[in-house]
Amino acid sequence: MIAAAGIDVGSTYTKAVLVDLAEGNLLGRGxxxxxxxxxxxxxxxxxxxxxxxxxxxxxxxxxxxxxxxRFLVPFRDAQVTDLTAHARGxxxxxxxxxxxxxxxxQTMKATRLDAQGKVLSFRLNxxxxxxxxxxxxxxxxxxxxGPEEIGPLAATSKEPVPISGVCAVFAESEVxxxxxxxxxxxxxxxxxxxxxxxxxxxxxxxxxxxxxxVLVGGILRFETMVRxxxxxxxxxxxxxxxxxxxxxxxxxxxVLARKRLLRLQETGxxxxxxxxxxxxxxxxxxxxxx
Numbered sequence: 001m002i003a004a005a006g007i008d009v010g011s012t013y014t015k016a017v018l019v020d021l022a023e024g025n026l027l028g029r030g031x032x033x034x035x036x037x038x039x040x041x042x043x044x045x046x047x048x049x050x051x052x053x054x055x056x057x058x059x060x061x062x063x064x065x066x067x068x069x070r071f072l073v074p075f076r077d078a079q080v081t082d083l084t085a086h087a088r089g090x091x092x093x094x095x096x097x098x099x100x101x102x103x104x105x106q107t108m109k110a111t112r113l114d115a116q117g118k119v120l121s122f123r124l125n126x127x128x129x130x131x132x133x134x135x136x137x138x139x140x141x142x143x144x145x146g147p148e149e150i151g152p153l154a155a156t157s158k159e160p161v162p163i164s165g166v167c168a169v170f171a172e173s174e175v176x177x178x179x180x181x182x183x184x185x186x187x188x189x190x191x192x193x194x195x196x197x198x199x200x201x202x203x204x205x206x207x208x209x210x211x212x213x214v215l216v217g218g219i220l221r222f223e224t225m226v227r228x229x230x231x232x233x234x235x236x237x238x239x240x241x242x243x244x245x246x247x248x249x250x251x252x253x254x255v256l257a258r259k260r261l262l263r264l265q266e267t268g269x270x271x272x273x274x275x276x277x278x279x280x281x282x283x284x285x286x287x288x289x290x
């Protein structure tokens with residue numbers, strides 16, 4: 001056994017990360033759409049990570065799952081909350097991290113950490129879709145654009161239009177009014193991002209934000225979001241490079257899987273590892289995802 005795995009089963013995407021046991025370095029990554037078959041999505045994500053790492057199922061010694069579908073991963077050894085996973089992932093990438101903002105498809109979370117990367121306090125905004133990535137993607141679809149076009153389009157905006165509704169229904173009505181008045185799609189998406197940022201800043205204040213602030217979650221892959229948060233917060237923020245901003249939770253779960261596996265090996269305890277799917281499922285490379 002040379003690797004530990006973390007699987008983050010999110011509402012929109014399922015992510016998998018493999019790290020080595022020696023140093024905890026990244027070996028492979030997998031990212032697939034979750035759909036409605038969560039166990040199958042977890043299998044495909046791990047298969048993609050194993051393909052990238054060139055590992056067999058027998059070489060993966062421990063699996064920790066996280067995310068809202070973490071209980072539906074049949075081959076997991078353990079599960080942790082996404083708050084814990086994101087805290088550990090952020091601390092792995094940024095050792096001085098003290099606050100984590102996670103904007104996912106269905107929820108927005110702010111977490112304050114101690115020096116060891118453990119959760120001290122957190123706040124959630126899961127009451128309304130207007131404070132989540134789902135609102136941004138729905139706005140893009142209404143305007144005739146796919147999720148992959150959100151970032152490039154918003155980057156061309158000259159001036160964001162105001163979207164102040166605290167409810168997704170009212171915010172959607174504002175979007176429709178802006179379209180009717182001739183506002184550009186780029187400015188509307190920019191305004192939707194600014195609305196998300198305003199909500200996230202309030203959440204960070206409630207958790208008593210401390211620097212260093214780390215941004216994670218699929219929506220934070222858009223440069224406009226990171227820029228707006230920098231401007232609103234008035235402090236420097238960090239975001240994992242490339243696709244790691246979206247894979248942070250899976251990375252944190254993998255870090256914990258490695259730690260637990262090493263502890264079991266040190267104590268000589270018997271490792272009863274659930275069988276992993278042996279044959280890689282058909283998966284798309286990261287760059288070819290729809």
